[in-house]
Amino acid sequence: MSLTERAYLDGFEGGLxxxxxxxxxxxxxxxxxxxxxxxxxxxxxxxxxKLVNDNSLTGLVFNTDLLTCF
Incomplete structure (x- = not known):
């Protein structure tokens, strides 16, 4: 938790x-x-x-941006 940084907008917490x-x-x-x-x-x-890819499973989208909403 000490490495996670909160974002603030006009003095109010607005996510991470x-x-x-x-x-x-x-x-x-x-x-x-x-x-x-x-x-x-x-x-x-x-x-x-890797398990998903190795088994040719579909329907999941992997996003490397941990803070994006999509």
């Missing part, structure tokens, strides 16, 4: 400027959420993405 995950916390997870974003977005590891 940066988002960082604890490698130790997510090391045994394929999919996870961020408490800093109230669990609104799903995140995954490279291992999950």
């Amino acid at each position: 400027k940066s988002l960082v995950f604890d490698d130790e916390d997510v090391s045994n997870k394929l999919i996870f959420k961020s408490k800093m974003q109230s669990g609104l977005s799903l995140y995954c590891t490279d291992n999950f993405k």
Whole structure:
């Protein structure tokens, strides 16, 4: 949490400027959420993405910008 930076607009919190995950916390997870974003977005590891690609699964879009809404 100390590496995650909040964004402010006119003195009011307006989301996050940066988002960082604890490698130790997510090391045994394929999919996870961020408490800093109230669990609104799903995140995954490279291992999950590889499993999806290796099995030719479709319907998922992977975005490397952690803070974008789409």
